Amino acid sequence: MSTPDIDALVNRSYRHGFVTDIESDTVAPGLDESVVRMISHKKGEPQFLLDWRLRALAHWQRMREPHWAQLRYQPIDYEAISYYSAPKQAKDGPKSLADVDPKLLATYEKLGVPLHERARLAGVAVDAVFDSVSVATTFKERLSAAGVIFCPFSEAVQKHPALLERYLGTVVPYTDNFYATLNSAVFTDGSFVYVPPGVRCPMELSTYFRINALNTGQFERTLIIADVGAYVSYLEGCSAPMRDENQLHAAVVELVALEDAQIKYSTVQNWYPGDEHGRGGIYNFVTKRGECRGRNSRISWTQVETGSAITWKYPSCILRGENSVGEFYSVATVNNYQQADTGTKMIHIGANTRSTIVSKGISAGHGQNAYRGLVKMLPSAHGARNFTQCDSLLMGKHSGAHTFPYIEVRNPSAIVEHEASTSRISEEQLFYCLQRGIGTEDAVNMIVSGFCRTVFKELPMEFAVEAQNLLAVSLEGAVG
């Protein structure tokens, strides 16, 4: 996608906002046992899953919303949320763009979404979408030949209940935290990945190709398992903004890496950030955690966060297996009135475990950006090491950057290093670029990209280019 496309998509239309009335199959607002039973019933789930959801609900009803984050927002009325908005089945969906609600199409038009993307985003039945279908079908064939399972969560419930029962909630238990517990009770769909022993997944798995499961709703659940010696790289999100009317998002992602396995999880998040006065925008309260369960396993989180009004997100690693490695590379950008409280937790349990944290926070406009990170070395973590680098870049006079590093070391042989910096785009750097004939916006983009380089280089190539463009767009007008 070219820069002008994204430009049209993200800035202009987002700035003006858009409202579309779409008829949908939605239950009445409010949450009780009957809603949870209804969701589970609609999905035809086995008993164990219903029981699990009900335990989560009972637990959630005794919990209180946490307020320790560096975030300010209007209270969320959980009784005003509708917890089930049916994702339309592909067969019931529109057969072609001609059958799609014209208002939705008008919205895409306004956003400048490319034609071939519109059909996919509008949920046109797979067979009617020419562009991505053939590609996706080929991909599915290659994956199944390799023995990789990659499907919507609800499909996994039907086809792979044993795997699900074995792994679901083992990294993020249903008691974990307010939002994860809520998710456990009411999640509707998400992704499921299983890579069998010794298999290197033959391609990057992207939600882009996860057909039929686009409308996963506000409570998404993802579970990825890399069995012994397996490797998988998973890409979440897309730089094109997705239409979404739900303000609260509370997703859960669980990763399990067994012995010698590796999981690389990359995210580009670009949900509606609200307008320039801070009205509207997605509240994104996400729990992402991976467990390096086996020896020599490795989990890497790379995220580029440019969207959402509120981001509350700490992709973490539990380093249980000896010699296991956890990595977290993050770029978080806030502009206008966006707020982000994001970081990671590295829990070192096994001997000789290693973790690296590189966080780049960029604050513009009235944006507030907080890094919050925990590095914990348990008594068993002999010879464990962590390196943390945490840099903030401020633009303009009203933005803010905050750093909250928590370090707990209970093993004397463990080593923890923390480096932090806060800087501004200097007049010197800007003038240097201008003097070389490079315009202000390009110069700022260049300097900011340079600042983020160590994170971008962790992204898969194509994603990195998108992320860079997206960053440019989200910071447009931030200087000058």
Add this chain to the structure above:
Amino acid sequence: MTGTVETGAAASAAAATAAPAALLDIRDLQVKVGGQQVLRGISLTIGAGQVHAIMGPNGSGKSTLAHVLAGRPGYEIVSGSASFEGRDLFALAPEQRARGGLFLGFQYPVEIPGVNNAYLLKAALNAARRERSLAELDAFEFLELVRAKIKLMQIDESFLSRGVNEGFSGGEKKRNEILQMLVLEPKLALLDETDSGLDIDALKVVANGINTLRGPQHAIVLVTHYQRMLDFVVPDFVHVLARGRIVRSGDRTLALELEKRGYDWVSGQAAA
């Protein structure tokens, strides 16, 4: 009304025939920095292909002159004018001046971490080429162009993939400035104390780079404290700046005389 227009046109036509238009024409330029008057009426004309040296003691205003011409923010132009190829230089944004062929070699080139040296240079070159309605160079064409120049500047090719000035030594930074100049081929290169902090070998390399640019299409202004550089890049004109004024202009021998007699000689004149 019509009469006035005709008079103006006739006058400029007459000026054009009288002498070739100057590349840069500075008239009675007065500049304040932080409320302090730094330039107190500079007039200077630079023709295409000429090499001028501007010398002067610390605080005489020579760096200010270079920066104000390049459009650095923070300078208040109190009065006077500067025209570059007949255009009002001060009406142009810094990047427009650069694309139009004005280059400033910085005394202290800033580091831009993570930004690839070649990437910045390619963006700069293509910005200038767009301005001249020339096709942009792709990565291969660019590399071919740059390779010859880095050899001339005795720079290792790995230099290109490093961050802009990131971790460069003082000498490397200066070579990089001259490399950029050679790639961009400006009509006017203002080199602010490019010689400072260089050992003799590096100075020769840098001087050699500057002499390579020298030619009828390229004017060069060497802003320097010392005469030393002028042994290698021999200027056509030398101007001595003291307390915000040009107190003397002459040829190359002025620089030698200045070295012999010291800046007190001209400073005294400025006070008088």
